[in-house]
Amino acid sequence: MRIGIDLGGSKIEGVALANNGEELARLRVPTPTGDYAATLAAITDVVTQLHRAAGPASSVGVGIPGAISPDSRLVKNANATWLIGRPLDRDLAVLLDRPVRVANDADCFATAEAADGAAQGANIVFGVILGTGVGGGIVVGGVPLAGANAIAGEWGHNPLPWAAGNEHPGPPCYCGKRGCIETFLSGPGLTLDHCSMGGEDISVVEIVRRAGQGDAVAEGALRRYDVGSPALWHTSSMFSTRM
Numbered sequence: 001m002r003i004g005i006d007l008g009g010s011k012i013e014g015v016a017l018a019n020n021g022e023e024l025a026r027l028r029v030p031t032p033t034g035d036y037a038a039t040l041a042a043i044t045d046v047v048t049q050l051h052r053a054a055g056p057a058s059s060v061g062v063g064i065p066g067a068i069s070p071d072s073r074l075v076k077n078a079n080a081t082w083l084i085g086r087p088l089d090r091d092l093a094v095l096l097d098r099p100v101r102v103a104n105d106a107d108c109f110a111t112a113e114a115a116d117g118a119a120q121g122a123n124i125v126f127g128v129i130l131g132t133g134v135g136g137g138i139v140v141g142g143v144p145l146a147g148a149n150a151i152a153g154e155w156g157h158n159p160l161p162w163a164a165g166n167e168h169p170g171p172p173c174y175c176g177k178r179g180c181i182e183t184f185l186s187g188p189g190l191t192l193d194h195c196s197m198g199g200e201d202i203s204v205v206e207i208v209r210r211a212g213q214g215d216a217v218a219e220g221a222l223r224r225y226d227v228g229s230p231a232l233w234h235t236s237s238m239f240s241t242r243m
């Protein structure tokens with residue numbers, strides 16, 4: 001039996017899988033935002049509860065919104081910023097008394113889709129995540145491509161290509177630069193664009209709903225986002241609720 005943990009900025013979700021892939025137990029708890037020690041404790045608690053429900057596990061793997069630096073062996077590039085600079089894999093290994101593998105969550109997602117999901121059978125896979133942030137992973141022959149800096153496939157913090165005059169230098173990004181793709185293409189980016197044209201500070205789902213009702217500001221935000229035909233705007237199913 002194996003345990004997989006998805007450590008996100010707002011929730012921690014764990015699943016216990018039998019060796020044949022069957023789901024034995026699943027659990028979701030809120031992430032203690034901003035508190036590293038409490039985050040470690042919450043992950044340990046999820047693993048303990050999954051053990052109780054499904055029996056002892058042979059391994060634990062954790063997907064995180066960031067990466068372990070090949071140089072420092074510490075977390076970097078995490079939009080869950082309280083993880084940055086921490087030896088997350090080693091701290092969890094001590095607490096759980098076993099080796100713990102930590103990997104980038106986009107790499108985990110792309111690897112899963114390449115194995116038995118939407119990209120099953122494809123030799124080279126680029127998995128894209130659009131949500132609170134913009135991320136991605138590349139999988140070649142079923143193996144995630146980490147790259148020398150453990151950020152292969154990440155494209156959210158490149159400059160927006162072909163920026164129009166009013167898109168340059170662009171909004172400030174948490175990474176310290178301006179005009180990153182993530183500041184335009186993410187859920188918060190779409191909301192920011194809606195606000196910049198006089199709209200309210202509302203969720204993407206609400207922007208889509210208002211556009212479907214003919215709200216001109218919301219329609220304009222979706223046109224600039226270029227999400228296809230207005231006929232699609234009556235449904236919010238094209239957007240993840242995580243945006």
Ligand SMILES: [Zn+2]
Pocket residue numbers: 156157173174175176177180182
């Ligand atoms: Zn950035």
